[in-house]
Amino acid sequence: MKAIEKKILVTGATGKVGEAFINAFFGDPKQKGTIRALCHQRSLTPNNRLEVIHGSISDRPTVQKAMKDITHVVHLATTKEDSETIMDVAIKGLFWLLESCRNTSGFKRFILIGGDAALGHYFYPYKNPINEQQAHAAYPGCYALSKVLEETMLQQYYVQYNLDGTCLRAPWIMQGEDLKKHLTFGKQVFGVPVWHKMIKAQTALEYQKENIIPLMLDANGNPMKRNIVHMNDLVSAICISLDHIEARQQTFNISMDEPFNYGKAAYYLLKTRKIKSVKMKTKYHSTWLDNTKAKFLLGWRPEYGLEKIIDEAWGNVSL
Structure with a gap:
């Protein structure tokens, strides 16, 4: 994919992954473009390349406003074991986003940050390393179910509308202490x-x-x-996936080598x-999340x- 002047919508931008990605994007001279952050309540440090929109991802007019002229989406918004809000955020919000993406002129790619919760994390025994062909297997609770539904929705938009998207499936994210x-x-x-x-x-x-x-x-x-990924390695995978031609309509396990x-x-x-x-x-x-596909197709390497x-x-x- 040819490099373009990006206009990226980041949901869940005030979370630790969102802030880390935004800082990395702005700190990389090779990354050209701006970011629009959709924030529910909190805000971000001002930057002349950053625009902040406040509102709920479950509100269609808010999402449509946030999606104006957007070329890429990095979707990080989520909620944990909260049955009162999880369907509004994970399903309704994602639906409004995907609908806007397919109807936005010049849109390039939707990046979903998934998780190994969609595969059962460490709740179920696996005889072999887990690759991207492994069937979904949510563990008990609404959070893991939401991760399965998110991946499924994105994949169906590939089928229905040929949407360009990428799912980066991350395990437990670590940084600092x-x-x-x-x-x-x-x-x-x-x-x-x-x-x-x-x-x-x-x-x-x-x-x-x-x-x-x-x-x-x-x-x-x-x-x-147990599968872990360092924050810096996940962020580098996001940055690579923004434009990489091999990332189109693919799912990648993003984890340590072991x-x-x-x-x-x-x-x-x-x-x-x-x-x-x-x-x-x-x-x-014990499980082993196989990151071979990301290394082979994207040239990504965990540090x-x-x-x-x-x-x-x-x-x-x-x-």
């Missing part, structure tokens, strides 16, 4: 599991004081393998920082692996 905040028995924990709730309160307090981290075990009793292995992480932290771990049994299943994410979270080695 996120991993350190996850591997703690403290009450302020990032993500799930919430480790301190799985053991006695006094034991959790002792582990926290001794700086002991959890070593997550899967349903088979082996160190858990899943995050809690056993390897525990060993690395012990070796480099003398941080001890304790095994924590869970009912969840972050297990050790680099740990080093960023914990800082310089203290030994």
